[in-house]
Amino acid sequence: MARVLINIPREIHAGETITIRTLIQHGMESGYRPGADGNVVPRDILRRFTARFDDEPVFAAEFSPAIAANPFLSFTMVVAASGTLTLRWEGDNGFDQTETRRIAVA
Amino acid sequence: MKRCLLMLLCCLPAAAQQRRSSFEDMARETQALQRDDATNPAMLWVQEGEALWSGAAGAAGFSCASCHSAAETSMPGVAARYPAWDDARGAPIDLAGRIAQCRAERQGAPPLDRESPGLLALSAYVGLQSRGLPIAPPDDPRLAPAVAEGAALYAERRGQLDLSCAQCHDDNAGRRLGSSTIPQAHPTGYPLYRLEWQGLGSLQRRLRGCMTGVRAEPFRYGAPEYIAIEAFLMRRAAGMAMETPAVRP
Numbered sequence: 498m499a500r501v502l503i504n505i506p507r508e509i510h511a512g513e514t515i516t517i518r519t520l521i522q523h524g525m526e527s528g529y530r531p532g533a534d535g536n537v538v539p540r541d542i543l544r545r546f547t548a549r550f551d552d553e554p555v556f557a558a559e560f561s562p563a564i565a566a567n568p569f570l571s572f573t574m575v576v577a578a579s580g581t582l583t584l585r586w587e588g589d590n591g592f593d594q595t596e597t598r599r600i601a602v603a
Numbered sequence: 604m605k606r607c608l609l610m611l612l613c614c615l616p617a618a619a620q621q622r623r624s625s626f627e628d629m630a631r632e633t634q635a636l637q638r639d640d641a642t643n644p645a646m647l648w649v650q651e652g653e654a655l656w657s658g659a660a661g662a663a664g665f666s667c668a669s670c671h672s673a674a675e676t677s678m679p680g681v682a683a684r685y686p687a688w689d690d691a692r693g694a695p696i697d698l699a700g701r702i703a704q705c706r707a708e709r710q711g712a713p714p715l716d717r718e719s720p721g722l723l724a725l726s727a728y729v730g731l732q733s734r735g736l737p738i739a740p741p742d743d744p745r746l747a748p749a750v751a752e753g754a755a756l757y758a759e760r761r762g763q764l765d766l767s768c769a770q771c772h773d774d775n776a777g778r779r780l781g782s783s784t785i786p787q788a789h790p791t792g793y794p795l796y797r798l799e800w801q802g803l804g805s806l807q808r809r810l811r812g813c814m815t816g817v818r819a820e821p822f823r824y825g826a827p828e829y830i831a832i833e834a835f836l837m838r839r840a841a842g843m844a845m846e847t848p849a850v851r852p
Contacts, residue, residue, distance in 0.1 A: 500650050504641035522647045524801070566801035567644040 499523055501596055503584065509576055511602045517548070517556075518571045521586055521594075527562040543588035546570060550600070551580040560588075576602055622843060625786030628777075629852060633798070637850035645727060645796035645848030648720070648803045652728025655721060661711035667725075670709065678732035680739070683845050686834045688745045695749045697830050699726045699805060717824035723803045727794050730847030738791065738845060740838045749827075753835025756828060762819030768832075771813075783852065789840040790833060792849025799852065806833055 504518040521543070528540025540562060548556040556572040579602050585595045626634060640646050656667045656674055671677040682698050689696035689704075696704070699717065702725050707714040715722040740746070757768045771780070772788035779785065793806040800808075807829045811821040822828045 500647040502641065502646055502650065518641050520642065520644060520647060522644075565798070567647060569642055569644070 499586075499592075499594055501584075501594070503596060503598055505582070505598060505600060509600065509602050511577060512575065513602075514573050514575050516571060516573050517582070518569070519546075519584060520567060520569050522567055523586075523588070523592075525560075525562075525564055525566045525568060529562065541589045541592075543568065543586050543592065545587045547585045547587075548572065548574070549583045549585075550574060550576070576600060578602060622789065622840070623787060624789055624791050624843065624846065625784070625851065626792070626846060626849065628784040628786060629850075633850055633852055637792075637846070643796065643848065643850055645794075645803055645850065648724045648727045648794075648796075649731055649848060651720070652724035652726070655725050656728055660706075660713070663711055665710045667705070667710065674728060674732050678729050680733055680736050682726075682730040682733040682847060683736050684739050684741050686746070686749070686830050686837070687741050688743050694827065695746055695830050695834055697833055698729065700825065700830070702726060702729065718805060718808060723794050723805065726805070727803060727848045730794065730845070733845045734847055736845050737842045738837055738840050740834070740841055746834055749831045749834045750838055752828070753831035753833070756832050757835055762814065762817035764817040766817045768813065788836060789843055790836045791840060791843055792846035792851070794847065795849040795851055797851045803848065806836075 500522040502520040506515050509515055523543055524541060525543065526538050526541040528537065528542075530538050532538045542562055542564070543560045545560065546556075546558045547554065555574045558570060558572075560568065580600055582598045582600050583595060584597075585593070587593050626637065629637075636642050636644075653674075659666045659669075667674075685698040685701065686695045687701070688694075689701070691704075699722055703715050703717075703722055706712050706725075715725070760767045760770075768788065771785050775785050776787045777784065790806050793809070794803050796803050797809075807824055810829055810832060814821040
């Protein structure tokens with residue numbers, strides 16, 4: 498499992514627009530770099546990020562080889578009521594990681 | 604002698620005032636990355652270090668926490684006073700060396716190699732507990748020979764470019780080398796996340812980079828020469844705030 502940091506505001510009021518910030522440990526090997534032996538290192542990157550709030554998609558992103566290692570991603574969403582945020586990163590070589598966080602409105 | 608003293612009196616306070624971390628010379632965006640733990644990629648390694656700290660390993664099933672309890676209470680200030688004297692070996696030891704020693708000899712867990720993800724993670728986690736604290740090298744006369752050796756290595760010209768550390772980091776600090784500003788070489792933030800590395804690295808990795816940069820043969824990881832240079836650099840940076848885990852370009 499890759500290490501993930503997810504930053505969610507502590508106190509949230511119903512109807513508020515909040516910013517979610519995420520960081521995931523991933524090498525994002527571009528597929529263009531020669532390795533120590535001179536051969537190109539095969540591509541190994543994250544391809545897609547999706548965020549759902551109680552099964553409703555709230556944000557998605559496609560990644561490309563030009564994105565740096567350990568990608569940081571930030572997006573905003575409106576929270577009407579408490580629910581569960583599901584974040585999923587999918588990538589090359591079967592990479593698939595899902596994290597869930599409870600979001601409670603005050 | 605009199606002139607020497609006068610020069611010392613004139614230069615020392617000025618030099619001390621002008622000391623600055625290379626944090627100051629970074630782009631605003633890179634500074635922002637370091638300032639906020641939610642964006643600093645090094646915090647991913649810190650998280651790993653925290654897990655290693657509290658996870659049992661080795662035959663006796665000890666974790667670091669079994670002997671040291673919470674790092675937040677036992678480790679503040681520790682990273683700020685390394686390298687220290689190691690009684691067992693009768694030699695100076697750096698923080699990574701101490702952690703590796705504790706892990707192999709006291710915890711009885713599989714050893715962690717220099718620059719391995721686990722040792723970097725533990726070093727970052729222990730180092731974080733000193734963030735913001737002043738660098739405070741131990742007042743131990745047994746370390747004096749290492750500090751002197753470090754000062755000599757720092758002043759020695761090396762490599763095909765025949766340059767010493769001092770020629771860049773004292774004589775030309777603040778000027779540019781290609782696209783980078785030459786820093787004063789204060790070891791305030793290690794281990795740190797370097798954008799060029801796309802990962803976390805130790806001070807020794809940084810020093811290797813400076814050595815291969817002048818086309819000199821770097822020392823092997825863990826070599827006493829690196830520990831001597833670190834002992835000298837930490838003394839030179841005494842009183843400056845620890846930044847571990849920092850971010851650098």
